[in-house]
Amino acid sequence: MTPYLLSGVRLHFDKVRNTNVLLAPERALMLDGVSYEILRRVDGIQSVVEIVEDLARAFDAPAEVIRGDVDAFLNDLKTQLLVGDRDA
Amino acid sequence: MPEPNPPIALLAELTHRCPLMCPYCSNPLELVQKQQELTTDTWTRVFREAADIGVLQLHLSGGEPASRRDIVELTAAAHAAGLYTNLITSGIGLTQARLAALVNAGLDHVQLSLQGARPEMADRIGGYKGGYDRKMRVAELVTDAGLPLTLNAVMHRQNLADLGQTLDLALSMGARRIEVACVQFHGWATRNRASLLPTESQVEQLKKDIAIARDTYRNRMAIDFVPPDYYSDFPKACMGGWGSTGLVVSPAGQVMPCHAADSIPGLAFESVADRHLGEIWRSSHAFNAYRGTDWLPQPCQSCERRDVDFGGCRCQAAALAADPGATDPVCRKSPYRPKVDAMIEDMTSRASASDLTYRKFG
């Protein structure tokens, strides 16, 4: 899977609440640190495998553990029609 | 009063002008005239103030927002303020060139209203001949421009039989989302209850159909459902709680907690012309009148749903119980509920049910 943000879906830094949000049609999702680090790497070019490797390096954590979290998070966003898959 | 949380959404009713005349329009019976509308500069300031107090989503609405000649300028101003910008439109007045200019200005999303799934129905409800065909063309332009499209289909007694057709049409128009919104009885819709209120058997069927449709369209089109007024056992939380998540600015600049709030007697609204939006949000009488739960009467005060629905809709309480501070009359625990049931019975049994009172300037 090579995830990308669907049109009209974008990251935004909310300076009032001091947090990152994902803005989308009729939606504003407040993001925690982990979610933001994943989404920041979702660009339609890097595959999930590459995103996981990058996160594992950056946070010095085992790739298998991260993989589970990334899959669950991105699949959830896919069913909400916020994220698409370039390979699909 | 503790400090309220920052608001998330602003509904900017740019104008009440609209080429259509939908009989369920949520605009007030007393429409704002063009001469009273806020200027480009004032809206620009309001957008900046909104972003400064934490608003993330801006809905450019009306009336028909494209009836404003400065709609592209306003969209650019909203984008420059850092707001996620949604255009809520009937599509009339949007040409290819104008849409391209809106995309350039930073428009994020389009929500297109659908008055019916068939040309005859759509043009009769909207009171605008050729409206359906224009709308189909606009949907194409929107998706060609790469913008996400949401369709808003208001459902009522006269078109509920077309639900399946409506969903199929939405998908074929390239919509990513559809709002199946049962008519809400505010504004002009209150004049047409006898023609528009769904029957009990329609409501039962609808709930089943929606559950099935969500499955059928999974991963292709999201379905948001606004359940019908009057039929549920417990009320909806109005706007997620009065003065808790969003605010509405009328074409003339009045700041309201919900788009129908001016139907409530006794509320004093302030204008963006006189005060900063943030001060109005924090301290105006209209926002604090029903904020939180301290003001709630019984049976709400000791009810386990108190922090779920906050006693329901104030406009509904004003309209049906003649007391905006009452428990929502739709609630099974309200002493007014038998009156609501009698009203449903009366409204769904009238013979002259297909007469419509269209929205128009007085």
Ligand code: SF4
């Ligand atoms: S509901 Fe109909 S008449 Fe009212 S603003 Fe929308 S399109 Fe215009």
Ligand code: SF4
């Ligand atoms: S009694 Fe009040 S709080 Fe309880 S469900 Fe009814 S309206 Fe909501």
